[in-house]
Amino acid sequence: MTDVVRDNNKITAIYSCRRCNGRFMVWNVLYGNNGENWLYLQQVYGSGFLMADLTEIPNSFASLAMLNQTTSFYQIANRTSATNERNVNQTLELIGVNANWLISNRQGVDQVLSQLGYPTTPVSNNNKSHSDNMALAIAIIVIVAVLIVVVLIIMLCRYWKFKQEIYRYKRHVSEEHNFIEVSLSDKHDDKNQEHASDDDAL
Known part of the structure; x- marks a missing residue:
């Protein structure tokens, strides 16, 4: 806009487009x-009530995608001040209310629009209901818990098998040791008997 239009009327014209x-x-x-344009308007109008009104431009949006975009926009430093903080919160809340209402009434709205001759659009993946998101989160948690239990069971089975192998090895070593001792004692007895028979022969 040119300088012919006063500054307060410029921002009013922008605000009226919401x-x-x-x-x-x-x-x-x-x-x-x-x-950058937002920063320019902040420099021109400061943090007064005109900028507070400007923050309400996206409050008529009705999708979760726009809610996320608007939230990320106002989370950046210097875009939310003490003057417009309330307007920002109201704008984000209103976008969320609009999006949730549209999600819960999508079928009825599509029917009315189709009866009036307006084209309808399918529901996008971004407009899932909270119940669907909760069900998905619960399913993921259950799957992760089951995987953890399975891993623990496998680890316990391997540990038990390892203990069994150690027990068998110790038992085998003990049996071999006993066998060697018995063999040595038998040989010693045989030698004693040979010496005794030699003594008798003499």
């Missing part, structure tokens, strides 16, 4: 270029 199809274009301008 309820029309231009909100995506305005948000992309603010969000793009690593937020």
